[in-house]
Amino acid sequence: MKKIVIGNWKMNPASVKEAEALLKNVAKNQKDYKNIDVVICVPNIYLSNLAKIKSKIILGAQDVFYEESGAYTGEVSAKMLTNFKVKYCIVGHSERRAMGETNETCNKKIIALLKVGITPILCVGEKTRDESHEYLNIVKKQIESCLVGINKNLLSKIIIAYEPVWAIGINATRAVETSECQEMMLYIKKIIANISNPKIAHSIRVIYGGSVNVQNSLDLITNGNTDGFLVGRDSLNAMKFTKIIQSGVK
Ligand code: PGA
Numbered sequence: 001m002k003k004i005v006i007g008n009w010k011m012n013p014a015s016v017k018e019a020e021a022l023l024k025n026v027a028k029n030q031k032d033y034k035n036i037d038v039v040i041c042v043p044n045i046y047l048s049n050l051a052k053i054k055s056k057i058i059l060g061a062q063d064v065f066y067e068e069s070g071a072y073t074g075e076v077s078a079k080m081l082t083n084f085k086v087k088y089c090i091v092g093h094s095e096r097r098a099m100g101e102t103n104e105t106c107n108k109k110i111i112a113l114l115k116v117g118i119t120p121i122l123c124v125g126e127k128t129r130d131e132s133h134e135y136l137n138i139v140k141k142q143i144e145s146c147l148v149g150i151n152k153n154l155l156s157k158i159i160i161a162y163e164p165v166w167a168i169g170i171n172a173t174r175a176v177e178t179s180e181c182q183e184m185m186l187y188i189k190k191i192i193a194n195i196s197n198p199k200i201a202h203s204i205r206v207i208y209g210g211s212v213n214v215q216n217s218l219d220l221i222t223n224g225n226t227d228g229f230l231v232g233r234d235s236l237n238a239m240k241f242t243k244i245i246q247s248g249v250k
Helices: 016-027 044-050 078-082 103-116 134-146 178-195 198-203 217-223 238-247
Strands: 003-008 036-041 058-061 086-091 119-124 159-162 205-209 228-231
Touching: 003 159, 003 205, 003 238, 016 036, 016 044, 016 238, 036 086, 044 058, 078 086, 078 103, 086 103, 103 119, 103 134, 119 134, 134 178, 159 178, 178 198, 178 205, 178 217, 217 228, 217 238, 228 238
Parallel strands: 003 036, 003 228, 036 058, 058 086, 086 119, 119 159, 159 205, 205 228
Antiparallel strands: none
16 A cells, blocks of 8 residues: 655744745655655645645645534635645644544544545544553544444545554653554554455555654554554654655655
8 A cells, every 4th residue: 555654744834934945845855755645734824825836745734624614713614625735634633632622523524524535634542551451442432433424435535543642742751662553553454344344444544643753764664564654743854754754665
């Protein structure tokens, strides 16, 4: 399966000029990005400018609202995102879940995105690892609830990003170990197989996110059974992000 590396700029950088420069710098090495999809999920306010830059880098959004239009102050619809070449959109990132996002709203957002042909990147992951392995049930429940009612044939259009909260951002305890990554990737495919069938589970891309960096990316992608990465901090540094992308290039 074609690997995918997705950058999540979060609320960065501070100016549109910096955003343009960062995208161009990542695109500099694009001739090396063979057999790999490279996506950057940017702040919506930069989309208009970034969509004008011609490159192989695909644009993504970090969130969406599930209604099509109407009196929803501050919200942006899936259809609106399509105006700016947005092909992917993160749903249910733990930073948004911390602000009130629920499995139910994630489900509505996924349905809204699929309707307009944008690929949802559904983030799931436990807050902590417990010895009784309750975290496995937490991830299972998140996936099942977020995908409830979605046509089986559309499931393969969704990307699942396993992002354990304890491995994300500056407060991360550590990154996932390769063996843990391998286990979760298989486990998630099994959950998908149970709600659909093995063929669909095989076709869905399951990726890892949380403290992915230049040091761990090659081992994770070679031995961790992952179809790619969701990268936060190191997607803000063109050199580091490029190296992470290259680790996924066969
Ligand atoms: P990080 O963030 O790479 O900075 O840990 C990952 C994410 O939040 O998607």
